Amino acid sequence: MLSYDVLIAGAGPAGCAAAYDLAQGGRRVLLLDRRIFPRHKACACGLTRKTLTALRYSVEPVTERVCHEIVLQQATDDASRREVRVRTPNLICAMAVRERFDAFCLQQTLAAGRNGGSVVLLKIEGIAAIREGGDGVELDVETAAGPQTFTTPVLIGADGSNGQTRRLLYQQHEPAWYARGFALEACVPYSVLTEPLPDGDAPTDLVFDFAPLPGGYGWLFPKGDHINIGVGVFAPSAESVDISLKSVTRLLLADYTLRKLGVDLGAIGAHVTGQYLGMGGDSYVPRGRVLLVGDAAGLVDPLTGEGIHSAIVSGQAAAAAVLSNAKDIASAYARQLRPLQRTLAFSARAARSFYRDPERGFRAMRHPLLRRIILKTYADGLPPTKLVAALIEQFV
Ligand SMILES: Cc1cc2nc3c(=O)[nH]c(=O)nc-3n(C[C@H](O)[C@H](O)[C@H](O)COP(=O)(O)OP(=O)(O)OC[C@H]3O[C@@H](n4cnc5c(N)ncnc54)[C@H](O)[C@@H]3O)c2cc1C
Structure with missing residues (x-):
């Protein structure tokens, strides 16, 4: 032994x-x-700013892009789209291929x-x-x-x-x-995209889109030569965990890719993969x-x-x-x-409240101070004071 x-x-x-x-x-x-x-x-x-800070070494050799802006999207009742763009001087998220x-x-x-x-x-x-x-x-x-x-x-x-x-x-x-989320992803090369993209996004936009499914979001993460597109449920409702997890299907991702990028995942032979997330x-x-x-x-x-x-x-x-x-x-x-x-634990409370009514979260994002605090929390982690944490919980 x-x-x-x-x-x-x-x-x-x-x-x-x-x-x-x-x-x-x-x-x-x-x-x-x-x-x-x-x-x-x-x-x-x-890789958020807090991830890069936590690592003991630079991952610059495998960083394909750095993003200074995130785009948050949400469907409205009249099927149009609501969007908030948040830009910061410092990077919010670095992009790598896993x-x-x-x-x-x-x-x-x-x-x-x-x-x-x-x-x-x-x-x-x-x-x-x-x-x-x-x-x-x-x-x-x-x-x-x-x-x-x-x-x-x-x-x-x-x-x-x-x-x-x-x-x-x-x-x-x-x-x-122990609880589970579930997400599916695929890679779409920039070379198969035709501009403008059908839903109005730029190919290099870092998008979190709360329209496609409840309890989660669709995303576009721009890499060096492709976009990583995906859908995932991260806050399944306690009453219907299985139903929410089962809503993340290949069909949903295929439809979402067609709508956002105008691309048929089957036709380009994209490799769709998914995994549970531990919660x-x-x-x-x-x-x-x-x-x-x-x-x-x-x-x-x-x-x-x-x-x-x-x-x-x-x-x-x-x-x-x-x-x-x-x-x-x-x-x-x-x-x-x-x-x-x-x-x-703070995120779990915020997730329960946000995914129950994303509209409220979007209203909070319109307020410049709250927008700054929410973005900083995403990039850097829990807000430093209880007062700020309480503010976020109140509005998100
Ligand atoms: C579609 C999708 C998109 C995601 N996007 C992001 C993102 O953009 N940013 C982010 O921060 N997180 C993201 N996540 C979450 C992230 O991938 C995980 O939280 C992260 O990988 C967890 O790291 P880990 O080391 O705990 O586990 P893993 O990365 O899963 O590593 C586990 C390792 O254990 C090995 N292993 C498995 N079973 C055994 C065994 N029996 N014996 C020995 N080894 C074993 C596996 O081969 C693997 O190498 C995403 C998840 C999914 C599913």
């Missing part, structure tokens, strides 16, 4: 963020993933390590079992060469919304706090020696559907808990995670 200081299941943004800090802190880390990188992951890969972003972050992570710290990557077929004892964890995995068992004081579950760690930890049941993590309480991070811990923001920031911050929080040498690792992680959970 091979032993490591920390085992991490999943080499996405959450797993890499944790592994990077642990290796820099002198720990020997084994990073396990089911896929070979570079690998596709359904994601629009919009496959390249993840491969780059993994490369930085594998090169990390100080004072004997290092990260080793292992491709596995899956996790067979997790056995947790008083002072350690045994992990059985399947590899192409056969079954293998590793031991560690701490296992970090960073294997995303569809991962195995959370399910094994909760005996094959989803925990009560509800503001109520997650870490326990034992298996720490969940990122989508596995349900940490996607329910107002915006943004999950890369939470993945990175929670990965770093788990690493900080390990590096603190605390006896009770779960409590140490809970303390590190609390600021992010507070932000997500």
